Amino acid sequence: MNYFKQFRVKPGSRVQLSKIDTSFKGEHENHKSALPEIQQYDRKIRDLQYLMYAEQKHSLLICLQGRDAAGKDGTINHVLGAMNPQGCTVTGFKQPSAEEADHDFLWRCHKAVPRRGHVAIFNRSHYEDVLVQRVHKMVPRKVWSKRYEHINHFEKLLTDNDTLVLKFYLHIDPEEQLSRFKQRIDDPARHWKISESDYREASYWDEYTAAFEDALEKCSTDHAPWFVIPANHKWFRNLAISHIVTRALESLNMAFPAPTVDIESIRKKYHALNRAEAREGKVPKNKSKSPK
Amino acid sequence: MNYFKQFRVKPGSRVQLSKIDTSFKGEHENHKSALPEIQQYDRKIRDLQYLMYAEQKHSLLICLQGRDAAGKDGTINHVLGAMNPQGCTVTGFKQPSAEEADHDFLWRCHKAVPRRGHVAIFNRSHYEDVLVQRVHKMVPRKVWSKRYEHINHFEKLLTDNDTLVLKFYLHIDPEEQLSRFKQRIDDPARHWKISESDYREASYWDEYTAAFEDALEKCSTDHAPWFVIPANHKWFRNLAISHIVTRALESLNMAFPAPTVDIESIRKKYHALNRAEAREGKVPKNKSKSPK
Known part of the structure; x- marks a missing residue:
């Protein structure tokens, strides 16, 4: 399966959310059976993020939207x-400040x-x-209706x-939303964050x-x-994302940059030298007594 | 043991780093035996961080200093x-920008x-x-020597x-530093970040x-x-910190704030109502078919 293709909103296509199954589970029945696959992606993401940081060419912006309690x-x-x-x-965008x-x-x-090499969520x-x-209706239609184009231009700049x-x-x-609200009601440690506005x-x-x-369109x-992303099942949401x-990230075809120094000459110059120094007791005083 | 007390630099005391064992291991012989204790602290930290976020009264600033490759x-x-x-x-402070x-x-x-409720490292x-x-000697002594007092005043403000x-x-x-540099030399994926300046x-x-x-003094x-923090052993460093x-965090004696709404009236008003609505088919259309 290819969730990139399956869940992507094809440019120019119509979106009818009511036709999209919120409880889709793909090939797995439950979290337990999906876990090895999720962990495999997560290890890859960590490696790819490191590569992105090393390469200093790309960056990654992830935008998350959804209703209250969507996850x-x-x-x-x-x-x-x-x-x-x-x-x-991570930056949260709540009600704008006065500025x-x-x-x-x-x-x-x-x-x-x-910034280059980094991830922002x-x-x-x-x-x-x-x-x-x-x-x-906090702004009139003629204001918000122009924003889609501004957004597309802004994202193209990025x-x-x-x-x-x-x-x-x-x-x-x-x-599902109501059931998640209910879970908050049933958990005293979350009472402080319940508001009627939800x-x-x-x-x-x-x-x-x-x-x-x-x-989306x-x-x-x-x-x-x-x-x-079908998100009634939290584990499936995590898997898909x-x-x-x-x-x-794989499609960026990233590579480690070449070293800026000659590794072999560094190895000879310092690691040989310092072993000799160590033997002669020339290294600074505060050495550890116990072996590592 | 109480590492807070043991490793704290007592105000006004002299510090001689050469007298402090870099390889101290406390009660554990190795990472494996220390792991349950580390995990126990980590669970507590997560709970306390959540409490701090909920309470919106305190915040936490952790400053990390050490030589290159100190961890x-x-x-x-x-x-x-x-x-x-x-x-x-997390904010890294490298060479200052022009601004x-x-x-x-x-x-x-x-x-x-x-910010209030948050953690910065x-x-x-x-x-x-x-x-x-x-x-x-990037600034003269008369400049840097005044900075200790500025730092103390700044931290008091916080x-x-x-x-x-x-x-x-x-x-x-x-x-230990040299051995960690050596590990970088021996790992091709880390060659790009080796510089002679280290x-x-x-x-x-x-x-x-x-x-x-x-x-420190x-x-x-x-x-x-x-x-x-004795940091030759990475696992001990993590344990101690x-x-x-x-x-x-425990010493702050934090508590969850009281709910801003009457939980019981919310429960009755919305969760009773919505069950009834659901029975009458009044909830919006895009419901999931498969049970969660």
Whole structure:
């Protein structure tokens, strides 16, 4: 199977979320049987990330979108768990600050894109400006309707600068959302984060569906594809995303840069010398007594 | 044992690094026997980090210093592996950019301190300005000698704002450093990052020792302690740091905030209602067919 191809929103195609199975499981029945495959991707992702860091040519931007409780946080934990955290940044885009709102809608996102060799994950993203802002009529249609094109141009700027842009919509259904809300209610350690607004947002389900479908249709491009990931099963969501990230990184055909020094001469000059010095007791004083 | 107490540089005390065993192993003989204890701390750290995030009162800043190959990167991987990466940022402080050099030495570090509820890890830190800058005489003594006091004032500002500041010096000896350099030479995937300057820096071993000792003595305060961590054994370094971070977080006596809503009324209003709606087929269309 090739989830890259299967879940990618083909540029120019129509999206009907109601026709896409939120509970898709592919070849595995459950988490246990999928685990070896997930771990295999995760090891590859770590190696590829290291290669990307070493090569200093590409960078990777992952945008996560989805309704409340769709699993954005869980996905980030999973994907970052596979990576070296030093080469990654995660930026959450909530309600804009006063300073952010005083700029164009892409300003705060542009500041957070990954530097060369690095990975950035957006927990929500510039797409919020064609989702929540549209659904709640925070800006008029003539403003949000122009944003799709701005987004495509912005993402082209990034990909032309060798940033790989992957966008995931985590696809759950209303029953799954409600059941996840319920789990929070049933767990005292999560009571502090329950708010009635989650439930109010859920009542805009259809409006959000329309807004998501528009964003997916208008902004899944050859350079920056959208993927609709069946996400009722958390393990399948992780499997599919790890699979797609692996494939995408592999397609970059990266290679380690050549060493900047002559390794053999370094080896002779320092590692021979220092063994001799050590024998003569010339190394500095604070040596360990116990053998390693 | 209490590594918090054992490895802390007592404010006002003298530090002689040559007297501190770089190969200390405590109660365990090897990684295997230490692993259950390390994992226990790591689980606690994750819970405490979550509590800190929920409570939104404290934050945590971890500064890592040490010579080349002392294990700063490995420590970050380990500590972050125990945490939720979304609540953490890692900032590396290498040679200052032109913009950074045009400001006071604390400017770039202040920008990177953790926000409330979050964790920040500094890979090298503001201490570079009393280490490399002093050893290589990049600024005159009258400049660097004033910096210790600025550092103490800066860290007091942070701790007064409920940031927990923990500073770790990773203590290895020259043989261990050379052996780690050698491992890089012997691994083709790491050739690209070998530079002769690592070896040149090593020849300033004693000058760095003096500079580290001064920093540890002058800047280990009651509010922001320094710890000297025996780091020849990577597993012991991880054990000791996880132990100290756990203890320090526990001492904050954090608690979950009270819920902002009445949980029972939410339960009745939405979870009862929605079950009824579901029975009447009122929930939106795209429901999953397969049971979860």
